[in-house]
Amino acid sequence: EAGVAQSPRYKIIEKRQSVAFWCNPISGHATLYWYQQILGQGPKLLIQFQNNGVVDDSQLPKDRFSAERLKGVDSTLKIQPAKLEDSAVYLCASSLRDAFLRAPSPNTGELFFGEGSRLTVL
């Protein structure tokens, strides 16, 4: 089974430039998440999609970050303009269902992560 695909793996940009990350979840996974992981910290949820709808984007800095999942499959995360503090690894994850909406079962809670996209803003 193919895993979660992300690209690019690495990106270096200067502040005020823009960048876009792409994620293709595991086939059949309805829920897709974007996380930001700053060095030394745990992943922080930026946005959660259920199919092509946004479930939670409360921690997404909407003045500069945007994300979409137009056809309910792959997703893009954009940062424009980038700031120095945006340097982080951006992780995409998918799951079969939204564990919050369904009672837990062996397969509902697990998140499957991509390899991440490491962003350095100079």
Add this chain to the structure above:
Amino acid sequence: EDKVVQSPLSLVVHEGDTVTLNCSYEVTNFRSLLWYKQEKKAPTFLFMLTSSGIEKKSGRLSSILDKKELFSILNITATQTGDSAVYLCAIPRKYIFGTGTRLKVLA
């Protein structure tokens, strides 16, 4: 506000030692808690815990949940250098992760 706190933040042990990692949480509508291992890349799933007092075990790793005291522990016995990683716990409601415990096992 929901939160997840892990301790210790970092730990250095020698091969063969046993370690206990802690995860405490404050979450409304709790349903389950997950443990992940993160080496250099993306986190990989270890355990999902939903019921108090029932130990989940996988090889040298085991975990248990206490829903009354709102915490979980992850035990690793007979540690090996390959266990060196960051161990994260997470709550599926909003998928909140703790800051992680960085474990380093010395040969």
